[in-house]
Amino acid sequence: EVQLVESGGDLVQPGGSLRLSCAASGFTFSSYSMNWVRQTPGKGLEWVANIKHDGSDKYHVDSVKGRFIISRDNAKNSVFLQMKGLRAEDAAVYYCARQRYYAFDLWGQGTMVTVSS
Amino acid sequence: DIQMTQSPSTLSASVGDRVTISCRASQSIGSYLAWYQQKPGKAPKLLIYKASSLESGVPSRFSGSGSGTEFTLTISSLQPDDFATYYCQEYNNYVPFTFGPGTKVDVK
Numbered sequence: 001e002v003q004l005v006e007s008g009g010d011l012v013q014p015g016g017s018l019r020l021s022c023a024a025s026g027f028t029f030s031s032y033s034m035n036w037v038r039q040t041p042g043k044g045l046e047w048v049a050n051i052k053h054d055g056s057d058k059y060h061v062d063s064v065k066g067r068f069i070i071s072r073d074n075a076k077n078s079v080f081l082q083m084k085g086l087r088a089e090d091a092a093v094y095y096c097a098r099q100r101y102y103a104f105d106l107w108g109q110g111t112m113v114t115v116s117s
Numbered sequence: 118d119i120q121m122t123q124s125p126s127t128l129s130a131s132v133g134d135r136v137t138i139s140c141r142a143s144q145s146i147g148s149y150l151a152w153y154q155q156k157p158g159k160a161p162k163l164l165i166y167k168a169s170s171l172e173s174g175v176p177s178r179f180s181g182s183g184s185g186t187e188f189t190l191t192i193s194s195l196q197p198d199d200f201a202t203y204y205c206q207e208y209n210n211y212v213p214f215t216f217g218p219g220t221k222v223d224v225k
Contacts, residue, residue, distance in 0.1 A: 035214070045161065045204055045216040059212040095160055101167060102208035103151035107160035 002026035002106065004096050009111030012086055016115075020081040022096030022108055030054070030074040033099040036081045038092035039110075046092075049081060050099070064090075083113070091115045119143050119207050121217040129225040136192040138220045140205035145185045149209040152181055152190045155219075156201045164203075165190065192222075200224060 008020040020036070036048040049070035050059045058070050067085040072078065079096055093112050097104035120143035130136050140150065148168040153161035163172045165181035168188060178193040192199055205217040 044218050045206075047212070047214040047216070050212055050214075061213055101170075102149060102211065102214075103163055103166040103206065104153075104161070105163045105166075105172065107162070110160055 004098065004106060004108035006094065006096055006108040006111040009094065009113045011114040011116065013117050014087060014115055016086050017082070017084040018086065018113060020083065020094055020096075020111060020113075022079045022081075024077045024079070024098070027098075027106075029077040034070075034072060034079040035097045035099055035104060036070060036079075037095045037097050037104065037107075038090075038113075039095065040092040043092075048094070051079065086113075086115045088115050118213055119146060119209060119215050121205055121207055121215050123203075123205060123217040123220050125220060126218065127221045127223065129223055130195050131225045132195055132197055134195045134225075136195050136199075136222060138190040138203050138222075140183075140188040140190070140217050142186045142188075142207055142209075146207045146209035148184050149207055150181070150183070150188050151206045151208065152179075153204045153206065154199075154201045155204065161204060195222070 006022045012018050033052050035050045039045050051070045069082045071080045093110040095110045096108045098106040122141045124139045150168045152165040155161040164175050164179050169181045180191045182189050202219045202221045204219045207215050
């Protein structure tokens with residue numbers, strides 16, 4: 001089955017760190033750029049980070065630059081989001097999403113990140 | 118960065134209605150626009166890419182049109198499964214990708 005499964009979401013204190021994982025199956029993972037997208041009730045959907053199919057290029061939204069890093073392991077069919085210096089405004093459901101024709105054609109079920117003391 | 122707006126924010130409709138949702142970009146994005154459907158507690162689902170190309174498996178009652186800064190998603194005959202929130206998303210400059218604020222289609 002073609003799917004993405006996220007994990008790693010948790011309750012973390014402000015300033016804390018968290019690593020999100022996304023496991024892909026059912027398709028040739030190394031052929032696709034991958035993304036993290038987050039969603040909050042107040043801000044809707046927000047693109048967070050992108051990584052090219054071979055990991056050669058990475059991009060992050062300005063609000064997370066210097067705090068979050070996207071990475072991937074094509075041998076393990078996985079993409080990751082290392083988050084540090086978490087803030088209240090980072091609290092959201094985080095989705096990983098496969099990219100095709102620059103749109104996001106396959107999404108995971110999401111993993112929730114809560115930032116609170 | 119490109120800003121995306123959608124109208125209306127909420128749309129009340131009945132089964133069988135023709136529904137039209139608008140999306141506007143702050144600058145020209147050619148045809149680099151996608152539409153997604155999202156139901157509560159679920160991930161977004163791609164409906165339309167490249168402004169008017171129907172994603173595989175999506176019913177033909179969904180269609181997209183437009184180019185430049187003005188885009189439209191049309192549902193030709195609203196079905197019970199179509200009550201959801203719809204988002205547009207641009208991908209003109211590769212990154213950052215920007216989503217619209219969403220349009221909720223609810224029962225009239």
